[in-house]
Amino acid sequence: MATTRPEAGIDLFFVVDNSGSMRKNDPQFMMPQTVKAFLEGLPTATRVGLVMFDQQAHLLAPLEPVADYATRQRMIQSLEQIDYRGQFTDSAAGIAWALQELEASKDPASQRGIIFITDGIVDTGDKKKDRRLSQWLKNDLTVKCRDEKVRIYGIAFTENADHNLTQTLSRQTGGNHYQIARPEDIDSVLEDIKSQFITQQPLVTPTAPPQSVPKPPSPSAATPPKPKATVKTSAAKQPAPAAKPPATSAPVTGDQSRSKPSLSWILILVGLIVILAFLVLKFFGRLPGKKQDTRRSIKTSQARPEASPPPAAVAVDSEQEIPQWQLQDLDHPGNLIKDFNQSRVTIGRDKHNDFVVSQSTVSTMHAKIEYRNKFFFLEDLRSTNGTRLNDRKIEPGQPTLIKSGDRIRFADREFKFERPDYLISGNTISLTVTNLSLRQEDLDPSVVIRADDETRLNEALMEHLDQIKILGARYNAFVDQHFTPEVIRSLITFAQENMRQTTQDNDQHCRTMVNDKTYYIVCTLPVPIAHASAWFNKRFKGFSKFVYQWIRSDAYEVTACDVLIIVTLGFDKGHWVSVTIVPTNGNDDEPVEIVSIEFMTESEKAEMGIEFDEMGRVL
Numbered sequence: 001m002a003t004t005r006p007e008a009g010i011d012l013f014f015v016v017d018n019s020g021s022m023r024k025n026d027p028q029f030m031m032p033q034t035v036k037a038f039l040e041g042l043p044t045a046t047r048v049g050l051v052m053f054d055q056q057a058h059l060l061a062p063l064e065p066v067a068d069y070a071t072r073q074r075m076i077q078s079l080e081q082i083d084y085r086g087q088f089t090d091s092a093a094g095i096a097w098a099l100q101e102l103e104a105s106k107d108p109a110s111q112r113g114i115i116f117i118t119d120g121i122v123d124t125g126d127k128k129k130d131r132r133l134s135q136w137l138k139n140d141l142t143v144k145c146r147d148e149k150v151r152i153y154g155i156a157f158t159e160n161a162d163h164n165l166t167q168t169l170s171r172q173t174g175g176n177h178y179q180i181a182r183p184e185d186i187d188s189v190l191e192d193i194k195s196q197f198i199t200q201q202p203l204v205t206p207t208a209p210p211q212s213v214p215k216p217p218s219p220s221a222a223t224p225p226k227p228k229a230t231v232k233t234s235a236a237k238q239p240a241p242a243a244k245p246p247a248t249s250a251p252v253t254g255d256q257s258r259s260k261p262s263l264s265w266i267l268i269l270v271g272l273i274v275i276l277a278f279l280v281l282k283f284f285g286r287l288p289g290k291k292q293d294t295r296r297s298i299k300t301s302q303a304r305p306e307a308s309p310p311p312a313a314v315a316v317d318s319e320q321e322i323p324q325w326q327l328q329d330l331d332h333p334g335n336l337i338k339d340f341n342q343s344r345v346t347i348g349r350d351k352h353n354d355f356v357v358s359q360s361t362v363s364t365m366h367a368k369i370e371y372r373n374k375f376f377f378l379e380d381l382r383s384t385n386g387t388r389l390n391d392r393k394i395e396p397g398q399p400t401l402i403k404s405g406d407r408i409r410f411a412d413r414e415f416k417f418e419r420p421d422y423l424i425s426g427n428t429i430s431l432t433v434t435n436l437s438l439r440q441e442d443l444d445p446s447v448v449i450r451a452d453d454e455t456r457l458n459e460a461l462m463e464h465l466d467q468i469k470i471l472g473a474r475y476n477a478f479v480d481q482h483f484t485p486e487v488i489r490s491l492i493t494f495a496q497e498n499m500r501q502t503t504q505d506n507d508q509h510c511r512t513m514v515n516d517k518t519y520y521i522v523c524t525l526p527v528p529i530a531h532a533s534a535w536f537n538k539r540f541k542g543f544s545k546f547v548y549q550w551i552r553s554d555a556y557e558v559t560a561c562d563v564l565i566i567v568t569l570g571f572d573k574g575h576w577v578s579v580t581i582v583p584t585n586g587n588d589d590e591p592v593e594i595v596s597i598e599f600m601t602e603s604e605k606a607e608m609g610i611e612f613d614e615m616g617r618v619l
Helices: 021-025 030-040 069-078 091-103 127-148 163-173 183-199 231-237 252-261 263-284 288-305 311-319 454-469 473-482 485-505 529-542 542-549 602-608
Strands: 010-017 046-053 057-066 111-118 150-157 178-180 325-329 336-340 344-350 367-372 373-381 387-390 400-402 407-410 411-420 429-430 511-517 516-526 563-572 574-583 593-595
Touching: 010 030, 010 091, 010 183, 030 069, 030 183, 046 069, 046 091, 057 091, 069 163, 091 111, 091 150, 091 511, 111 163, 127 150, 127 163, 150 163, 150 183, 163 178, 178 183, 263 400, 288 411, 373 387, 387 473, 454 473, 454 485, 454 563, 454 574, 485 511, 485 516, 485 563, 529 542, 542 563, 542 574
Parallel strands: 010 046, 010 111, 111 150, 150 178, 429 593, 516 563
Antiparallel strands: 046 057, 325 336, 325 411, 344 367, 367 373, 373 400, 387 407, 407 411, 511 516, 563 574, 574 593
């Protein structure tokens, strides 16, 4: 929860590297000790938070006022968790978390900054991911920081740190970049950063990235420099350039006059060339071979348009968007996953297949999976040992509709077909939206129910969570673990803020927070529940695509969360709420998965082949 202050203040978040290399560069743990001393000298209207990162990010201390002695002691105790024993350096996760905390506790009047301390580069163990995260930090995150008026101050231990990254983050957000040779030097750097926050005015979002690292303003710099004269003004004061003499005024030597041929001779020569060219073309144009070549040329030029496919056929193929899909090996430890984005994939033992299954029981060309008309089909290519779909043998040569979560067995090798862009699987429960019942006093026409009513939003959410609990013991335990009183208070606060904005601009609004490897999204819609599916379809091409966009976003990936929870609320005479739960780590044998089927259009449900058993479970 945001902490209010009587006057404008400073919000600072430390993002500190806890990787093993820091122990070598700071063996005496000078950095944590210096930060402790730094906390003691801050202005009273300052709030400070702390995120530590190694192979993942850890929130050690939320944003709280350091003027409070108890808060300051908690912050000092949290610094003791820094032990420099981490294996990797996921700095992207640390910075993203700090920015998120600053957004959640936003004070419009405050100056805000992130102090980023590291001795290395982005290193998650996956070089491809590292490059993508570095680009995300330099591009997307810096834009977000400028929008939120958050400066980043990069402090690099040793020359091994990614100076290009820390300099870019600092320069693009209006902060400063520092390189220190000794751990003791961090004291003077922190003092310099503090002086900038005390003397600087709140950051103004630049229209373009500054070209140089801004320096702390001096007293003399407070007076703006006089503007330089424009080009037009300066040109008026300068003497006019001397006029160039005419070409004829230049003296011509005898050699120069002889080197220039007269105009009449040039014209005669050009005329002779034209006449000669005409005679040559006329004579050679009568040759039989030339006539034959001309006829062939005409035929060829007329045949070219026919060689191209009809425009209509091209349009059908080019406009069909092929979604990504996967085959997950269920027979091997680790469940190896193969990704595809082709419309047609052949499976078999032969090396020329798109997907090779090297096993003697699998035929040379065993089966194929094909995408057409927005559906996936499985077809057995008359294999020796057959193909099974969810333990049912399919007829050879007969394309059979398949959906995400289906099990496919080629002979005795079993795989799971999945579409990552769809959240529906065999473990998913469909739960209807909860509409908060109107009270007796609500029937009075004089009673006005506010969309941001905290009590009613809380009642609607609690009523919906009760519906989840009664599904069984593991659902009950899930709610108790992921919807603690503190989490619920934060969710309701976000819902109130969103509802106010939705009421004002009649648009969708979402806010996010992270708690204990769970990523929460609170969204409010400006439509009744009956129109929610049409809303998601128009905005995102379906509710599944909306969820998938979040799961595949860099903002979600850097947090390394295991569960995505989307709380969706709306107001139509009364409040309604829905909770969507999507596990994303794939390690839980019995995950809790819940989706509101009201958010999906009939075509979306048909495309996914959704069916339900008598318990409401997706078949």
